[in-house]
Amino acid sequence: MIFAVKDLRAMGFIAPEQALKHVETLPEGHVWLSVAAATDDPDLAILQLRRLHEAAPELIQTLGSPHERPAQRLIAVLGGSRWWGDYLIANPQRAHDVWTQPPSAREVLLTAVGANTNAHVPIAKQGKTSDDMRVAYRKVLLDIVADDLTSNDPVQHMPIVGQRMATLADAALEASLALARRDIDPDGRIPFAIIAMGKTGAQELNYISDVDVLYLVGSEKNTTEENKALNSSKTSQPVNYDATVQPDHDKHDVIEIATRLAAMTAQGCSGAGNEPPLWTVDPNLRPEGRQGALVRTLDSYRQYWDKWAQSWEFQALMKARPCAGDYELGERFINLAASYVWNVASREKFVDDVRAMRTRVEENISRHMAGRELKLGPGGLRDVEFTVQLLQLVHGRTDETLRVRETHEAITALAHGGYISRLDATELKRCYSYLRVIEHRAQLTRMRRTHTVPSREDELRALSRSLGLPHTQEFTRELERVRARVRSLHENIFYRPIVAAIARLSPDEAALDRDAAKDRLSAIGYRDTEGALAHISALTRGTSRRATIQRHLLPVFISWLAAGADPDMGLLHFRTLSEHIGDSHWYLAFLRDSGVAASRLCSLLPNSRWVADALCVLPEAVQMLDDDTLLLPRTRQQLDTEIQAVLTRHENPEKAITRIRSVRNREVTRAALADALDTIEAHRSSIADACDALIAGALAVAEREEKQAKGVLHARVALVAMGRYGGAESSYASDADILAVHKSCSGATEEQATSCAVSLIQRVRSYLGQTGVGYPVNVDLDLRPEGRSGVMSRTVDSYREYYQRWACVWERQALLRARPLAGNPDLLQEFFEVINPIRYHMAPSQQDLRDIRLLKARMENERLPRGIEPSRHVKLGPGGLSDVEWMVQLAQMRYAHECPAVRLTSTIPALNALRDEGIIDPEHAQIMCESWSLASRIRAGNVLATGRMSGVKLDVLPHGVKELVPLARLLGWGAGQEKMLEEQWLRASRRCRDVMDSVFWV
Secondary structure (H helix, E strand, O other): OOOOHHHHHHHOOOOHHHHHHHHOOOOOOOHHHHHHOOOOOHHHHHHHHHHHHHHOHHHHHHOOOOOOHHHHHHHHHHHHOHHHHHHHHHOHHHHHHHHOOOOOHHHHHHHHOOOOOOOOOOOOOOOOOHHHHHHHHHHHHHHHHHHHHOOOOHHHHHHHHHHHHHHHHHHHHHHHHHHHHHHHOOOOOOOEEEEEOHHHHOOOOOOOOOEEEEEEEOOOOOOOOHHHHHOOOOOOOOOOOOOOOOOOOOOOOHHHHHHHHHHHHHHHHHOOOOOOOOOOEEOOOOOOHHHOOOEEOHHHHHHHHHHOOOHHHHHHHOOOEEEEEOHHHHHHHHHHHHHHHOOHHHOOOHHHHHHHHHHHHHHOOOHHHHOOEOOOOOOOHHHHHHHHHHHHHHHOOOOHHHOOOOHHHHHHHHHHOOOOOHHHHHHHHHHHHHHHHHHHHHHHHHOOOOOEOOOOHHHHHHHHHHOOOOOHHHHHHHHHHHHHHHHHHHHHHHOOHHHHHHHOOOHHHHHOOHHHHHHHHHHHOOOOHHHHHHHHHHHHOOOOHHHHHHHHHHHHHHHHHHOOOOHHHHHHHHHHHHHHHOOOOOHHHHHHHOOOHHHHHHHHOOOOHHHHHHHHHOHHHHHHHHOHHHHOOOOHHHHHHHHHHHHHHOOOHHHHHHHHHHHHHHHHHHHHHHHHHOOOOOOOHHHHHHHHHHHHHHHHHHHHHHHHHHOOOOEEEEEEEOHHHHOOOOOOOOOEEEEEEEEEOOOOOHHHHHHHHHHHHHHHHHHHHOOOOOOOOOEEOOOOOOHHHOOOEEOHHHHHHHHHHOOOHHHHHHHHHOEEEEEOHHHHHHHHHHHHHHHHOOOOOHHHHHHHHHHHHHHHHHOOOOOOOHHHEOOOOOOOHHHHHHHHHHHHHHHOOOOHHHOOOOHHHHHHHHHHOOOOOHHHHHHHHHHHHHHHHHHHHHHHHHOOOOOHHHHEOOOOHHHHHHHHHHOOOOOOOHHHHHHHHHHHHHHHHHHHHHHOOO
16 A cells, blocks of 8 residues: 555655655565554654664564554554654663563562562562562553554553553552561561552553652561650661661661661662662651651551541542551551541541632642643542542541542442432543543653643644544544533532531531431420421432432431421421422532532421512422522513414413413512522512513413304503502512503404403403412402402593592592503503503592592501501501501692602602602601511511411411411511511501601691
């Protein structure tokens, strides 16, 4: 096969002319080009192959076909690493190690130093040196490199590389220790263990990385006391490690000998020699760091951990494992350390300390390197590792399945235990492996320690090709995507409030032990502890993923619910909601993963029956709790657009009405969640807006159904909002007071038009009054002319005649609240052209004023429910809503004809306008506003707290603690401050009544 220059460029060669010249000297010639094209750097592969052929012509002849395994592995190494190419060219016989499968790493390295691989304490032979061990190390390493560079999926293969590298590091330490034993402790009397830490301990080691270790020595009898030994990490005289030393145990204590063993072991791996060092042996994770003793006994470690160790030191010990020396001693160390590691999360501010440490690490990165930093930068390896380790430490206190070292295994265990979602776990593992592969490839090129993305174009291109991406732009985009996703997952999981909350629990509390749970429930405020335990048992019973996640959430939820007014009710609501939603995959995972939704939900359920019921009807509303922007009300325009889309999609009236009502339910639930979370707003127009959109949509459905039934529409109908609804002051249990106006169309007679209008209105009332689709809306037409005995709808002319001839003063007063609601806009305009002069331009006569005052007095005497203390009735009682609204409306009737600014339908805006116009004294206006606002909040709070949608108690400030406490919590008063709510209302209403007496009755 002969390749042209253009063919080679298409295959990935940058200098095809040079490549063609190189292969001319090789056996099989151009065949090598197709094999090299599959490597990371085809140009480098061909160049290195030519150099190797020139150094050992016979070697290439022994490979056989370039398409066979030996040749493919060799060319992959030559094209994947310049350093390894030079290493093979320097001694071509080493190339045989590329395709020759070696025995186990431990066997190869111990054999290299002449140690018995089956001995309990391997001792090296005389004449063997660290150079022999290093040559054997690179022989095994070359096989690992070749396997990696020829793997079909390097990302999936990455964990295997880490495990094999750690196993090789273990073997190197064992062989180096065997050399040290030969010269320092040839009888193997000193019990000495090396503990791997960091990536070595986790068995996820890089190609080039420091090997973190701790050194441990066992005690022998008749040694000097330990404290004296710990003060000396060196011998009093310099040690010649190149000489053969036979220690005299009568003169040298155990720790002194062990210290020499540790130093000489490290020197065998990291010191000078004919062969280059392997890596740095780093013991700086030991107690007191570089200033601490190099070697300690088990008791010394225990004393340090008891008194001085910081949280990060126990976090580091998560990865600890025996890797060389006395494994029995090493296991004793691991068992002792575990009792500290898996309780460190109980330390005060542990989670805050871990988070602060991650922040400090990130802040130490220079800005110009942050984008290339794979390890420490945002979206880098440390984001994954810190996230996983924090969850392990917090939840691992009670769940032993999380006590694993390797990051991939830990992520899998967290997903299996329900601590993170399976999707997040899959993404974390894939992203972590992807970043680690980039780190490996960056190190492999020149076998240098690095954690940054290469800046040289040729190295970046080779790195891209190694990941199956032919263009560096694709690699850059993919790396940015991976880092962004890692950062997002890190921030979503690492900073979850529930993680810190669980860390603050004791292990017994976190484990939900029945006896401990009962005592705890009673102590934090649950009255029916047996009932609470029954709820907990029902929620956590079984082995389903749902029950598993509940077991993680409930220890914290119990505490959060206890902070509410009625913890028992809150837990019952949580159980009801969880069982209502059932096995929906998103619900519990959302509460586990959310930033604030879980804690917010637990603050609502003990205080608000209405919210608990609403969430059962609309469970997806729980998601609104996670983001403040989702709690912001939708505009009327947005709602109209959504409902118009519903009408377009659904021709069937029942389906259309169901969808329209669900829009209103969602918006009212949104308002309730916002109110209950941040004290109830006195004037929330979004409830009226949602009702407006609902009624407008229902009218459109009614017109469509009427037309389908009769074949023609005999009337156009318009609806007018009245009362508090007209003032956009609707609350959660408010009726929708309306007036209906119509005009005939399609040549219909007046009787036909009236009949059609009445039919449409009845359909609307029927649609909105249905139960089973959220909360029904009562459409009230009692404010129409002649009240309940009057016709449901009139023409504009009929309204004109009635209001001009027959209307009472209170009906003119009621028109002050009228505003356009729905229906034909021209008809609405005609209607308001009729009523505006009546409500704004007819100043009340003295008789009118007497009638208004008399009517107000009758209301107070006749409508106030029997048995209700007037001072606690926030609507009709002294200083209540009625007082403020009648004062405002009377002032509007008297001055609207000369002050257009006061022609407003809402109470507080009208009150402010009257104040600004100098009609109402500013101090009086402030008093009226405070009383009206608090009364409105109490009415809304009563609905949210009790879940009732009707009844006289909704307008009353409750006496009993059972109802007063949740109301006070919803209104912003903390525990024990219920009486302050009573005092504030009585004071505000009394002051408002004084204003009433001085303004209204005179």
